Amino acid sequence: MDGLLAHLRQLLGAAGFREDGDLSPWEKDWRGRWPGSALAVALPASTEEVAAVVRACAAAGVAIVPQGGNTGLVGGGVPDATGRQLVLSLRRMNTIRAVDVANLTLTVDAGCLLTQVQAAAEENGLLYPLSLAAEGNCTIGGNLATNAGGTQVLRYGNARELCLGLEVVTPQGEIWHGLSGLRKDNTGYDLRDLFIGSEGTLGVITAATLKLHPRPGAVMTALAGFSDLNAALRLIDRSRRALDAGLTGFELMSAHALGLVQQWCPPMRSPLPATPWTALIELAAATEAQGQRQLEELLGDALACGDITDAAVATSLSQAAQFWALREAIPRAQALSGLNIKHDIALPVSAIPAFVSETHAALQAALPGCRPVTFGHLGDGNLHYNVQAPEGVEPATFLREQEALVNALVHDRVSALGGSISAEHGIGVLKREELARRKSPVALQMMRAIKQALDPQGLMNPGRLLPD
Amino acid sequence: MDGLLAHLRQLLGAAGFREDGDLSPWEKDWRGRWPGSALAVALPASTEEVAAVVRACAAAGVAIVPQGGNTGLVGGGVPDATGRQLVLSLRRMNTIRAVDVANLTLTVDAGCLLTQVQAAAEENGLLYPLSLAAEGNCTIGGNLATNAGGTQVLRYGNARELCLGLEVVTPQGEIWHGLSGLRKDNTGYDLRDLFIGSEGTLGVITAATLKLHPRPGAVMTALAGFSDLNAALRLIDRSRRALDAGLTGFELMSAHALGLVQQWCPPMRSPLPATPWTALIELAAATEAQGQRQLEELLGDALACGDITDAAVATSLSQAAQFWALREAIPRAQALSGLNIKHDIALPVSAIPAFVSETHAALQAALPGCRPVTFGHLGDGNLHYNVQAPEGVEPATFLREQEALVNALVHDRVSALGGSISAEHGIGVLKREELARRKSPVALQMMRAIKQALDPQGLMNPGRLLPD
Numbered sequence: 001m002d003g004l005l006a007h008l009r010q011l012l013g014a015a016g017f018r019e020d021g022d023l024s025p026w027e028k029d030w031r032g033r034w035p036g037s038a039l040a041v042a043l044p045a046s047t048e049e050v051a052a053v054v055r056a057c058a059a060a061g062v063a064i065v066p067q068g069g070n071t072g073l074v075g076g077g078v079p080d081a082t083g084r085q086l087v088l089s090l091r092r093m094n095t096i097r098a099v100d101v102a103n104l105t106l107t108v109d110a111g112c113l114l115t116q117v118q119a120a121a122e123e124n125g126l127l128y129p130l131s132l133a134a135e136g137n138c139t140i141g142g143n144l145a146t147n148a149g150g151t152q153v154l155r156y157g158n159a160r161e162l163c164l165g166l167e168v169v170t171p172q173g174e175i176w177h178g179l180s181g182l183r184k185d186n187t188g189y190d191l192r193d194l195f196i197g198s199e200g201t202l203g204v205i206t207a208a209t210l211k212l213h214p215r216p217g218a219v220m221t222a223l224a225g226f227s228d229l230n231a232a233l234r235l236i237d238r239s240r241r242a243l244d245a246g247l248t249g250f251e252l253m254s255a256h257a258l259g260l261v262q263q264w265c266p267p268m269r270s271p272l273p274a275t276p277w278t279a280l281i282e283l284a285a286a287t288e289a290q291g292q293r294q295l296e297e298l299l300g301d302a303l304a305c306g307d308i309t310d311a312a313v314a315t316s317l318s319q320a321a322q323f324w325a326l327r328e329a330i331p332r333a334q335a336l337s338g339l340n341i342k343h344d345i346a347l348p349v350s351a352i353p354a355f356v357s358e359t360h361a362a363l364q365a366a367l368p369g370c371r372p373v374t375f376g377h378l379g380d381g382n383l384h385y386n387v388q389a390p391e392g393v394e395p396a397t398f399l400r401e402q403e404a405l406v407n408a409l410v411h412d413r414v415s416a417l418g419g420s421i422s423a424e425h426g427i428g429v430l431k432r433e434e435l436a437r438r439k440s441p442v443a444l445q446m447m448r449a450i451k452q453a454l455d456p457q458g459l460m461n462p463g464r465l466l467p468d
Numbered sequence: 469m470d471g472l473l474a475h476l477r478q479l480l481g482a483a484g485f486r487e488d489g490d491l492s493p494w495e496k497d498w499r500g501r502w503p504g505s506a507l508a509v510a511l512p513a514s515t516e517e518v519a520a521v522v523r524a525c526a527a528a529g530v531a532i533v534p535q536g537g538n539t540g541l542v543g544g545g546v547p548d549a550t551g552r553q554l555v556l557s558l559r560r561m562n563t564i565r566a567v568d569v570a571n572l573t574l575t576v577d578a579g580c581l582l583t584q585v586q587a588a589a590e591e592n593g594l595l596y597p598l599s600l601a602a603e604g605n606c607t608i609g610g611n612l613a614t615n616a617g618g619t620q621v622l623r624y625g626n627a628r629e630l631c632l633g634l635e636v637v638t639p640q641g642e643i644w645h646g647l648s649g650l651r652k653d654n655t656g657y658d659l660r661d662l663f664i665g666s667e668g669t670l671g672v673i674t675a676a677t678l679k680l681h682p683r684p685g686a687v688m689t690a691l692a693g694f695s696d697l698n699a700a701l702r703l704i705d706r707s708r709r710a711l712d713a714g715l716t717g718f719e720l721m722s723a724h725a726l727g728l729v730q731q732w733c734p735p736m737r738s739p740l741p742a743t744p745w746t747a748l749i750e751l752a753a754a755t756e757a758q759g760q761r762q763l764e765e766l767l768g769d770a771l772a773c774g775d776i777t778d779a780a781v782a783t784s785l786s787q788a789a790q791f792w793a794l795r796e797a798i799p800r801a802q803a804l805s806g807l808n809i810k811h812d813i814a815l816p817v818s819a820i821p822a823f824v825s826e827t828h829a830a831l832q833a834a835l836p837g838c839r840p841v842t843f844g845h846l847g848d849g850n851l852h853y854n855v856q857a858p859e860g861v862e863p864a865t866f867l868r869e870q871e872a873l874v875n876a877l878v879h880d881r882v883s884a885l886g887g888s889i890s891a892e893h894g895i896g897v898l899k900r901e902e903l904a905r906r907k908s909p910v911a912l913q914m915m916r917a918i919k920q921a922l923d924p925q926g927l928m929n930p931g932r933l934l935p936d
Contacts, residue, residue, distance in 0.1 A: 102701050102818035103849070104708070147654050155713075158652060161629065176910040181816040183848040184626060184891040186615050186665055187903055188933060189915045193661035197654055214709045233570050240572070240682045244752070245623075245713030284712070348649040350570035380651040381571070420653040427655060435655055442644040446922060447657045453921035454914060465656060 001039070004060040008042055008086075011052055016043045016092065026067060026087045027078060034075035034429055037083040038065075043092045047167060047175055047206040050088065054204065055173030057086055063459045064088050066200035068111065068142025071134040073344075074428025076199045076464045077142065085462075088204060090141050096120045097207065104212040105164060105181040110141025110205050117210065126212040129156035133328065141205045147197035149424030154379035155248040155284070156213065158424070160196045167207035168195055171455040179209045194450070199426055200461040202454050216284030219248070220291035221320035224299060224311040225275030229353035231307040232279060236349065236379060238307070239281060242298050246291075249282030250379030251327050257375045260333040261326055268322075268329055272310045279378065280327050330375050334386060338395030340373065341387040341406045345414045346423035349381040356383075359413045363387065366409060367402060382423040385410060411438065427465045436467030469507070472528040476510055476554075479520055484511045484560065494535060494555045495546060502543035502897055505551040506533075511560045515635060515643055515674040518556070522672065523641030525554055531927045532556050534668035536579065536610025539602040541812075542896025544667045544932045545610065553930075556672060558609045564588045565675065572680040573632060573649040578609025578673050585678065594680040597624035601796065609673045615665035617892030622847035623716040623752070624681065626892070628664045635675035636663055639923040647677045662918070667894055668929040670922050684752030687716070688759035689788035692767060692779040693743030697821035699775045700747060704817065704847060706775070707749060710766050714759075717750030718847030719795050725843045728801035729794055736790075736797055740778050747846065748795050798843050802854060806863030808841065809855040809874045813882045814891035817849040824851075827881045831855065834877060835870060850891040853878060879906065895933045904935030 009017050018026075019040040028035045039062065044050045057064050063085045067077045079085040090111035097107040101124050108117055114135040121128035130143060132150035142148075144166070148159045156162060165180030168191075178192060195202055226232060232252065239247050255276050262269045270278060281298075285291030292313065299311040314320035334340055347355050356374060363370050369390030376383040387406050389398030411421050415438055427435050436444070444467065451458075451466055477485050486494075487508040496503045507530065512518045525532050531553045535545045547553040558579035566575040569592050576585055582603040589596035598611060600618030610616075612634070616627045624630060633648030636659075646660060663670055694700060700720065707715050723744050730737045738746060749766075753759030760781065767779040782788035802808055815823050824842060831838050837858030844851040855874050857866030879889050883906055895903050904912070912935065919926075919934055 100816060100818050102705060103816040105816065147658075149652055149654075153652065157629075160658070161625075170910065170914070174910045176914070177908055178911065180888075181818075181886065182814045182888050182891075183817075184617055184621065184814040184845075184850045185888040186617075186890045186892055186894045187888055187899075187907060188665075188895065188911065189670075189918055190615075190628070190658075190661045190665055191911060191914055193658045194918075197656075197658055202657075214712050216712060237570060242754075244682050244684060244754075286710075286712075346650045346652040348568060348571040348573065349651075350568050350649075377652075382652045418649065420648075420650050420655055422654045423650075423652040424654055431655075439655060440645055442638065442642045443646065443656065443659060446638070446644070446659055449921040450657055450662075450918060453917040 001060065001062070004056055004062055005040060007056050008040065008053060012042055012044060012049060016045055016049065018043065026070065026089060029075055029078045030071060031073065034078055036079035037081050038079045038087045039084055041087045041089055043089050045092045047169065050169045050204055050206050051173045051175050053088060054169050054171065057459060058171065058173055058457060061457065061459070062086055063462050065461055066090065066145065066204045068139030068145070069113065069134065069137045071138040072142065072146065072428060073425045074430040076146065076426055076428030076461070080463060090139060090206070093206065099124050100181055101126065103181045105209050106212055107179055107207065107209045108140055109207050110139060112140050114138050114140060114143060121212050125215060127215045128162070128210055128212055130159055130162055140208060144196050144205050144208055145198065145200050146426040149377070149380070149382065151249055151251070151377065153377060154250055155245060160193060162211045163192065163196060163208050164211055165209040166192050166195055166205055169204040169206055171203055171457065171460050179207060181209050199428065199465045201451060201465050202460060217286045218288040218291045220283045220285060220288070220295050221314040221323045222281045222295050222299060222311055223270065223272055223323055224279045224281060224302065224308040225272045225277070226308045227276050229277065229356055232277060232378060233349065233353065234307045235279060235302055238302060239298060243283055243294060246283050246285055246294065248284045249280065251280040252375055252378035253278045253280070253327060253330065254374040256371060257330050257373050258326065260337055260373065261329045264333040264336040265329045268326055270326060271312050275309055280323055327375070330373070334373055338389070339399045340395065341399055341403050343385045343410050344423050344425040345383055345385055345410070345419055345421060347381045347414065347417055347419035349378070351417040351419065352378065352381065352383070355413055355417055359385070359410055362409050362413065363406070366405060407434065429464060432465065432467050469528065469530070472524055472530055473508060475524050476508065476521060480510055480512060480517060484513055484517065486511065494538065494557060497543055497546045498539060499541065502546055504547035505549055506547045506555045507552055509555045509557055511557050513560045515637065518637045518672055518674050519641045519643050521556060522637050522639065525927060526639065526641055526925060529925065529927070530554055531930050533929055534558065534613065534672045536607030536613070537581065537602065537605045539606040540610065540614065540896060541893045542898040544614065544894055544896030544929070548931060558607060558674070561674065567592050568649055569594065571649045573677050574680055575647055575675065575677045576608055577675050578607060580608050582606050582608055582611060589680050593683060595683045596630070596678055596680055598627055598630055608676060612664050612673050612676055613666065613668050614894040617845070617848070617850065619717055619719070619845065621845060622718055623713060628661060630679045631660065631664060631676050632679055633677040634660050634663055634673055637672040637674055639671055639925065639928050647675060649677050667896065667933045669919060669933050670928060685754045686756040686759045688751045688753060688756070688763050689782040689791045690749045690763050690767060690779055691738065691740055691791055692747045692749060692770065692776040693740045693745070694747070694776045695744050697745065697824055700745060700846060701817065701821065702775045703747065703770055706770060707766060711751055711762060714751050714753055714762065716752045717748065719748040720843055720846035721746045721748070721795060721798065722842040724839060725798045725841050726794065728805055728841065729797045732801040732804040733797045736794055738794060739780050743777055748791055795843070798841070802841055806857070807867045808863065809867055809871050811853045811878050812891050812893045813851055813853055813878070813887055813889060815849045815882065815885055815887035817846070819885040819887065820846065820849065820851070823881055823885055827853070827878055830877050830881065831874070834873060875902065897932060900933065900935050
């Protein structure tokens with residue numbers, strides 16, 4: 001171990017290696033749920049240095065925890081408590097390597113912040129559409145390692161769909177030069193998609209070639225209120241048929257979720273009269289006038305046939321930002337009102353009404369008075385279905401005592417309806433055991449075989465993703 | 469071997485097992501390049517029967533060649549000449565299992581024809597956009613096993629992007645129930661995309677859940693003529709910015725390619741005066757009037773600034789069909805004019821002008837008078853860059869004597885410009901050795917490790933895709 005540390009010290013220099021002092025920025029996740037202890041922190045400045053670090057660790061039998069912006073929600077990017085795992089931070093690798101406007105591609109180091117990637121696209125008159133709450137702190141490498149989602153998936157897909165090629169350091173410390181700006185390439189197994197979403201357990205993503213899109217001429221935002229989720233499905237269907245790829249977002253907020261925002265984040269409040277459900281609809285159009293016309297026609301038809309009871313179209317960018325702020329404030333309002341039991345589930349969109357009513361009934365039967373905070377990316381079938389303690393029950397106690405029961409109730413309904421227990425946050429440490437219970441044994445067996453084949457020493461982010 | 473045959477005979481019954489008589493429909497590829505000899509042909513009627521066949525073959529150590537519509541171009545779906553490989557045809561599994569309109573998904577057996585899948589979507593007012601020349605004969609299972617492309621990739625992606633979940637029989641004869649209608653699911657390694665494009669070498673795809681899209685209100689088609697490929701890039705850029713997701717096709721045809729159509733497929737001919745290059749542009753719009761307006765504006769601007777010299781917008785469905793027929797007749801016109809040396813290459817779109825001029829110069833230097841037939845899906849960077857013998861040279865002789873040299877010249881340029889030697893046809897037998905020469909050794913090593921991990925007996929479509 002001492003030999004390894006000395007080797008890394010020399011290899012990476014003072015700027016690239018931290019072993020003393022406060023390592024907590026790399027050791028603690030931001031929710032503070034899995035505080036770990038690192039052997040040391042390597043901060044390589046190039047792909048070659050990453051490869052050298054991995055080779056040295058492989059020779060010494062030391063485990064590596066790759067880390068980007070350390071904004072993950074499932075404990076996948078921080079070391080465990082043993083003090084024997086090396087954190088490999090990609091943050092110093094943050095160069096925009098190349099822009100190819102005619103090919104609509106951007107090649108970037110893994111440690112670039114998501115906002116930096118967005119800005120590089122924008123400077124070239126183009127759009128990199130991945131967008132999520134942590135975008136100012138998360139890295140593109142982390143986004144790819146976890147296949148991040150966010151608010152534009154409905155139109156543009158997850159991080160997976162926005163990536164054409166990768167550069168990866170393998171667990172053996174070799175460099176796979178898989179950067180590629182190709183839309184089509186049928187030359188063998190899809191290694192790119194195998195690394196995307198593998199949470200650092202198969203190798204280290206060091207760079208990526210990303211897919212860009214034209215910037216829409218105008219983006220319009222509206223709120224619509226309605227009384228039941230079947231009406232929401234009809235509204236989505238109507239929106240898709242009317243707008244096709246112009247529909248870029250369809251977010252859902254329950255009355256309780258908006259009530260929390262109003263209570264904990266004043267002066268924010270919905271401009272609509274209270275209804276059981278509110279949708280935020282976002283539309284991209286060639287011009288503002290066209291978008292306005294399309295939205296008014298869409299919402300007018302939905303009002304006329306009774307699917308929605310009220311609607312508001314944002315008439316300025318600042319009003320559109322206010323509508324989005326309502327949606328984005330929900331997690332903060334929830335946190336301010338106390339701890340809660342979080343879920344990040346996906347379902348077929350068609351199964352959402354049944355899920356919400358059945359799960360609500362099951363929760364009320366088991367834990368009368370508990371309060372689901374239902375919101376999320378309805379257009380993708382992705383709900384953040386979080387559960388608060390009943391009025392008057394201490395949130396921390398509720399979390400401690402009821403988390404297992406609530407998770408079981410919620411995830412049982414998810415499984416029964418063909419859903420996923422992790423839509424966009426990944427597995428990490430948090431859901432490893434749950435994955436073992438929920439995932440098909442045949443799939444788990446194939447995952448283990450692939451892990452064993454590519455990382456036979458088991459040194460890449462051990463203890464994450466794959467159940468023991 | 470006799471025990472296996474007796475077992476399969478009993479398991480599958482007369483309708484499901486063929487060992488005598490003419491097996492040539494399953495043994496010969498349609499180009500007639502790799503005529504094989506099968507041990508027998510299994511035609512299971514259910515996933516359970518597929519699994520039983522695979523288990524029996526695994527126990528007997530007999531190799532399996534999965535087969536769909538047998539329309540492949542690279543020899544990946546026919547048995548070798550030894551008479552020891554079992555053809556496993558999925559053609560009897562051809563049921564549309566389920567449609568979920570609200571979720572925009574369709575679940576189908578692997579043996580459904582592509583046209584059957586398209587029709588099932590259409591009957592529900594929706595679109596399954598995969599479309600290619602063999603659509604009346606190829607199966608969706610084959611499309612997924614080879615990650616098929618076609619004419620709508622620019623807007624909707626390859627077969628990969630149009631699939632949400634798979635059901636697969638593993639090489640051990642277990643069933644992976646990976647059918648899923650989820651847009652988001654981050655619960656472990658992306659097994660779906662590993663099987664897509666693996667050409668039957670990792671298991672047998674038995675069913676899939678496919679992604680549907682709204683049907684556009686109107687589809688418009690235009691032809692535009694121009695004199696150089698840099699103008700084509702400007703036209704693509706202009707089209708993308710003006711139409712965004714409305715741009716569904718951008719096909720390229722050289723003057724020589726259109727000349728072959730005029731010569732060999734009369735009375736077809738382009739309505740435009742001859743120019744070095746012609747593009748076919750397809751646009752989806754909400755209404756015909758809107759599409760007409762958008763196209764006229766786009767082409768008017770391109771004419772005004774000199775990027776194109778002439779254009780024609782189809783004013784009826786039959787005229788649009790005539791425009792497409794020109795593009796689709798090129799392979800037939802070529803075949804009628806004699807054998808040629810085919811390529812299916814992908815490049816960054818930005819590299820296409822350099823590729824075409826450099827390769828043309830290299831070919832003329834080496835083989836004066838040889839005639840490239842340049843056409844393809846320019847919007848995706850995918851060219852079918854086929855090379856004809858010089859005038860007066862016997863095509864078969866040219867193919868026999870010069871194929872290796874021409875392939876080397878073409879593929880060297882492709883490699884130098886960061887391209888792929890197989891954009892949409894796959895590797896099969898045809899390009900296995902070329903893959904060994906062109907693919908990164910690190911990638912090949914990972915591919916071999918994955919193959920070994922999932923199919924340690926090496927019985928799934930051996931001799932295809934992976935170089936020895």
